[in-house]
Amino acid sequence: xxERSLAVTNMDMMLNLFGSYDGxxxxxxxxxxxxxxxxxxxxxxxxxxxxxxxxxNCINGLLKVAERGENxxxxxxxYFITMADExxxxxxxxxxxxxxxxxxxxxxxxxxxxxQKKYIDSINSNTISFGVGPAGTGKTxxxxxxxxxxxxxxxxxxxxxxxxxxxxxxxxGFLPGDLQNKVDPYLxxxxxxxxxxxxxxxxxxxxxxxxxxxxxxxxMRGRTLDDSFIILDEAQNTSPEQMKMFLTRLGFNSxxxxxxxxxxxxxxxxxxxxxxxxxxxxxxxxxxGINHFTEKDVVRHKLVQDIVKAYEQYNxxxxxxx
Numbered sequence: 001x002x003e004r005s006l007a008v009t010n011m012d013m014m015l016n017l018f019g020s021y022d023g024x025x026x027x028x029x030x031x032x033x034x035x036x037x038x039x040x041x042x043x044x045x046x047x048x049x050x051x052x053x054x055x056x057n058c059i060n061g062l063l064k065v066a067e068r069g070e071n072x073x074x075x076x077x078x079y080f081i082t083m084a085d086e087x088x089x090x091x092x093x094x095x096x097x098x099x100x101x102x103x104x105x106x107x108x109x110x111x112x113x114x115x116q117k118k119y120i121d122s123i124n125s126n127t128i129s130f131g132v133g134p135a136g137t138g139k140t141x142x143x144x145x146x147x148x149x150x151x152x153x154x155x156x157x158x159x160x161x162x163x164x165x166x167x168x169x170x171x172x173g174f175l176p177g178d179l180q181n182k183v184d185p186y187l188x189x190x191x192x193x194x195x196x197x198x199x200x201x202x203x204x205x206x207x208x209x210x211x212x213x214x215x216x217x218x219x220m221r222g223r224t225l226d227d228s229f230i231i232l233d234e235a236q237n238t239s240p241e242q243m244k245m246f247l248t249r250l251g252f253n254s255x256x257x258x259x260x261x262x263x264x265x266x267x268x269x270x271x272x273x274x275x276x277x278x279x280x281x282x283x284x285x286x287x288x289g290i291n292h293f294t295e296k297d298v299v300r301h302k303l304v305q306d307i308v309k310a311y312e313q314y315n316x317x318x319x320x321x322x
Contacts, residue, residue, distance in 0.1 A: 002049040004056045006063070008041050013066040017059065024062070024077045028055050031081050054084040075299060079113060082296050100145040101152070104199040109145045115297035116142060122289030123257060128250070130235075130279060131259040133293025134308040136300035139259040140233050144193040146257070147229040156254065157211065157227040161190040162246075164217040164237045187214050190233060217242060226251035235260035235275040237267055243274025263311065 008014045018025050018038070025036050034047030034055045045055045058080040062072055099108040100120065111117040116138055122129045123146050131139040147159045191214060194203050206212040217238065232238070232246055235258045243258075250256055260275040267273060282288050295312065298305040 001046060002052040003044065003046045004052050005045070006043045006056070006059060008043060008063065010066075011041075013063060014038065014041070014043075016066040016072050017062055019072065019074075019077075023074070024072060027074065027077050028058055028081060031078075032058075054081065057084040075112065078305075079296070083114070100142070101149045101197060103196050104202075105196075109142075109197075111142070112138070112299045113297045115291070115293050116299075119291045119293070120146065122291050123255065126289035127254075127287045128247070128256045128258070128282075129289040129291065130275075130282075131257065131291050131293065132262060132275065132279060133291075133297060134261055134263065134295060134312075136298040136304045136308070137293040138297070138299055139261075139293065140189060140231070141193050143231045143233075143257040143259055144190065144197060147231060148194075148197040150229045150255065151211070156229045158213065158225075158229070159194075159206075159211070160213045160215070160225060160228050160230045161187070161194075161233065162215055162217050162220055162231070163187055163190065163233045164235075164242060187216070190214050190231075217246065220246055220249050223249055224251045225249050225254055228254045230254060230256045232256070232258045233260075235278075236262050236265045236273050238274035239267070239272055240274045240277045243278050247278070263315070 008017070028034070029036055032047070032051040032055045034045055034051045036055065036059075037044050037046075043059065045052050045059070047055075058077070061080045061084075062077065065072055065076060099110040101109050103109065111120050115133075119129070119131050119139070119142060123143070131137075131143065133139060144161070147156075147161075150156045151159050191203075194212065194214070198206070203212065207214070217232070228251065230249070235243065237260075238246065246258075247256070258275070258278070262273065262276055265273050265276075279290055283290055295305050295308040298308055
């Protein structure tokens with residue numbers, strides 16, 4: 001059995017750390033197999049040596065978050081537990097510094113994991129950035145946030161968001177309405193992100209005057225996109241020809257962000273994914289950033305992270321058998 005202690009002089013920080021009905025501490029105890037007791041301003045951690053060390057690092061990091069005046073969330077607790085052995089507590093706590101933009105409801109959008117922070121830094125420093133990883137890692141949402149920030153700062157004149165409509169054949173033909181009505185369901189996640197950033201009325205006004213364009217990938221052919229922030233979502237469902245066509249639309253004073261999940265390819269032949277090929281072809285090209293997310297960067301419900309991890313383990317095991 002091992003034991004470590006921390007002293008906390010600020011009771012508000014102590015309450016923030018423990019959470020409602022000691023919920024945060026209960027998570028740490030359950031995940032790491034340790035006992036955590038507080039008496040006055042002292043926190044004592046006992047249990048197996050490895051668990052105690054991880055719990056100490058986790059609590060130390062969470063206290064740094066509390067020092068910054070930020071309310072500790074369950075997602076932060078679980079992320080600190082995951083990263084306790086891999087990263088410096090100050091680096092993780094520093095994720096709460098600053099922000100990308102503010103939603104219409106007043107929520108500050110900021111990276112929640114180190115993978116997301118590297119992704120944001122890549123978008124800032126490169127003309128073209130790829131975000132490749134599982135569902136729930138914030139690839140699209142953060143890209144849209146960066147696009148809105150650039151638009152509001154007048155560094156670009158337009159935001160262009162596009163997705164491949166994989167089922168652009170007969171299945172779309174059975175949907176009611178004109179072509180835009182038919183492809184709108186494929187573009188809904190992009191609309192949702194823009195509504196949250198700008199509000200429905202502002203989005204509709206900007207779209208009407210052409211400052212925001214949400215369109216299927218086929219609409220990009222033959223264009224040169226200057227002074228624009230361009231996002232290609234669900235890029236795993238592009239063909240190599242479509243990906244090359246999209247990348248060569250880049251104009252002056254523009255940025256591109258390409259996002260996708262190579263485990264969710266809906267093409268008839270997954271080996272022909274334009275995203276998979278582009279990551280290989282462009283990995284050594286300067287001014288292009290390629291960012292890979294893992295299940296540790298999932299910021300949805302904890303069960304989503306568990307699902308992603310389980311599928312990854314299953315696919316790895318199946319690959320080994322083959």
